[in-house]
Amino acid sequence: MAAPYRIWEILQRSHTGPFCEEKDFMPKIFAPKLKEIVKKYAIKYDPQTPVPADNDLADRVWQAGWELFREVGLYNTDTNRIIKVAEDEIKEALYTAKGEYWVGAGKDAVLWKHRRVEDEAPPFCIFSPDITVNENLHHSMCLAYLKEPLLDGICAPILEEAAGQLIRSAGPTEISGCIQHIYNLRLAARQVGRPGVFLVAVGTAEHDSGQIAVSDNEWGVRTTDARLVGSLSEFMTADTLLNRVVHYAQYGCYTGNLTGPIYGGWCGGSEGIAVSLVAYTLSGLCIHGAHFSQHFPFHLHWGSNSTRELLWPIAVAGQAMARNSKLLYTSNGFANAGPMTEMLFYETACHALVSTVSGWHLWEMASTRNKYRNRATPMEARLGMEVGHAAARQGLTREQANALALKLLSRYEDQAADAPRGKEYQECYDVAQALPTQEHFDMYRQVKDELAALGIDFPY
Amino acid sequence: MSLEDLKKLVAEGEVEKSEALAQKLLEQGVDPIRTIQELADVMIDLGDKFSRLEVFLPEIMLAGDAMTAVVNILRPRVLASGEKGAAQGKVVLGVVKGDVHAIGKDIVKLMLQTNGYEVKDLGADAPSLQFIKAAQEMGADFIGASALMTTTMPGQKEIIALLKEIGLNGTYKVVIGGAPVGQEWADLIGADLYCPDASSAPGMMAKLLKK
Missing domain, CATH: 1.10.1240.10 (Methionine synthase domain)
Structure with a gap:
């Protein structure tokens, strides 16, 4: 992360940076600069190669992302000014950043380390449904995810109600919901025997007040856990987000930089997404003081990132950051299909495979376009993490991963627009025991066997 | 030229x-x-x-x-x-209170304007009552409310509840959208229309107005 003592200098630029009207920032500054940079660095999407093995391309994407961030900065909509970071400050932040952190507490602490391209060290695995869930299912779903053997960290499902009341952002119900969220998660962690497990929490908080309300080393989000800082829209922030930056730094927990560049939106196509992912990482490092970045690029219409136009920038940006930095970053899968469908298993496997060989850590898996309540289970995430571990341990190359990815894409890509919604959590899990139904487990096992036949060498 | x-x-x-x-x-x-x-x-x-x-x-x-x-x-x-092309309809459009994510609303606005709708843009983080006041001032056909976060979706419900409360139920067609929003939510809160994406909004709204 950027040295904490820089925080005041950087954030002060919300008031001293260049003035720009909000309506002009994207069309007049960001979009033309991105277009110019993509051209300058000759970055070209190749749909036939979702996992390129072109080191020069990866390095050009790194340079392009650096230049984009340096030239464009981050816009604060509350002050109508652009926070800009100078070349030397970016260099300083990259030089002083740590390539590894101990996260979580006690016996559950895990060393999270930077990965290289085609690294044989398995990815750090953050399990997350990324979805909202009924209040009465929240604790069970926390338990179910925490039971997962490959889990290094967890981001729990999001509550929409607390004590039977609809949670309203920035109001008292949000505070209440955030506290309920962390209580359920802490209780579940203790119940499964992982009291110190690394949490990224709490997703129920949309407003800064919700996050601040749960900072407590005894019962809440601890300093050994992480929180996220997102953005409003592409490369736009506001004081409510920067409030978190200051709070997390001063509270002493880990800060994650949350970004979701939109394919088809202001970032344009695949090339723009790749460059923006790098730029976002640098922005998070320098402005949010982030210890890691959490990226979920997604398709404007589908809300997913499992098709090749998104896999390509994920692969290229991962390689760019792996080759040119020692930073930590997770690749967050977004699938089109819903739970207990073969399609969701294929999508997750493909996303995890492409990400792993490209140097990413894994954050799996938002299913059903991350749109429908209760539609996520640990089983799809389990398969993704197992693919990640296997791909790393067997030393899969990018070329091998590309061939496998093409085979997997052929199984689901043509259904992306009309993907099946599948089942809700309670339809494919025994809620009381937090275990998958036999039918669900059998489908997972069948797809896993298919993947093994394709050449994924699972350890078990 | x-x-x-x-x-x-x-x-x-x-x-x-x-x-x-x-x-x-x-x-x-x-x-x-x-x-x-x-x-x-x-x-x-x-x-x-x-x-x-x-x-x-x-x-x-x-x-x-x-x-x-x-x-x-x-x-x-x-x-x-003296000639005037008739507007397809008048729309008050905004992002609900507590939600500062405006990109979806901006795309919808553009789609509506280019299809002949007159749009009053309330921007982001707009209080529920502001939607209604603006609709009254404009003589709107539609109130369009966008929400990008699950915890801000209740803002859409609140607009409909307020319309009922002050006796304006049915005066304006309430149209909702946003990433976490779906038809089930629209049915639950009694919205007149749910638009799954920006491109479909002009056509779906025109159809609703003709009913």
Whole structure:
């Protein structure tokens, strides 16, 4: 992360940076600069190669992302000014950043380390449904995810109600919901025997007040856990987000930089997404003081990132950051299909495979376009993490991963627009025991066997 | 330089060049209403391409800016002529209270405007009552409320509840959208229409208005 003592200098630029009207920032500054940079660095999407093995391309994407961030900065909509970071400050932040952190507490602490391209060290695995869930299912779903053997960290499902009341952002119900969220998660962690497990929490908080309300080393989000800082829209922030930056730094927990560049939106196509992912990482490092970045690029219409136009920038940006930095970053899968469908298993496997060989850590898996309540289970995430571990341990190359990815894409890509919604959590899990139904487990096992036949060498 | 050139410039998002050519064409006696109609067709075509992601947001936004600039130049002449293209409908559009994510709403606004709707944009983080007051002032047909976060979706419900509370239920068609929003939510809160994406909004709203 950027040295904490820089925080005041950087954030002060919300008031001293260049003035720009909000309506002009994207069309007049960001979009033309991105277009110019993509051209300058000759970055070209190749749909036939979702996992390129072109080191020069990866390095050009790194340079392009650096230049984009340096030239464009981050816009604060509350002050109508652009926070800009100078070349030397970016260099300083990259030089002083740590390539590894101990996260979580006690016996559950895990060393999270930077990965290289085609690294044989398995990815750090953050399990997350990324979805909202009924209040009465929240604790069970926390338990179910925490039971997962490959889990290094967890981001729990999001509550929409607390004590039977609809949670309203920035109001008292949000505070209440955030506290309920962390209580359920802490209780579940203790119940499964992982009291110190690394949490990224709490997703129920949309407003800064919700996050601040749960900072407590005894019962809440601890300093050994992480929180996220997102953005409003592409490369736009506001004081409510920067409030978190200051709070997390001063509270002493880990800060994650949350970004979701939109394919088809202001970032344009695949090339723009790749460059923006790098730029976002640098922005998070320098402005949010982030210890890691959490990226979920997604398709404007589908809300997913499992098709090749998104896999390509994920692969290229991962390689760019792996080759040119020692930073930590997770690749967050977004699938089109819903739970207990073969399609969701294929999508997750493909996303995890492409990400792993490209140097990413894994954050799996938002299913059903991350749109429908209760539609996520640990089983799809389990398969993704197992693919990640296997791909790393067997030393899969990018070329091998590309061939496998093409085979997997052929199984689901043509259904992306009309993907099946599948089942809700309670339809494919025994809620009381937090275990998958036999039918669900059998489908997972069948797809896993298919993947093994394709050449994924699972350890078990 | 002709109307065809102007259509090309607008499609390419050349704001200043479009303005200059529109001015020139106007001086040459071009029919302003026909010009606007033909440019609207250009925008509809671009909107179709955008729905297939054959073009991306920057292209369509810039084209929208160029279109707006040209319309601003032509408007006085249209008004002076006494002819007036009928608006498809009047819409108060905003992002609900507590939600500061405006990108989806901005795309919907562009789609509506380029399809002939008159739009009053409340921006982001707009209180529920503001939607209703603005609709009353405008004489709106629709209230469009966007929410990008699950915890801000109740803002959409609150607008409908307020309309009922103050006796305006049915006066405006309430249209909702946003990433976490779906038909089930629309049914639950009693919204008149749920639009799954920006491209479908103009057509679905036009159909609703004709009912």
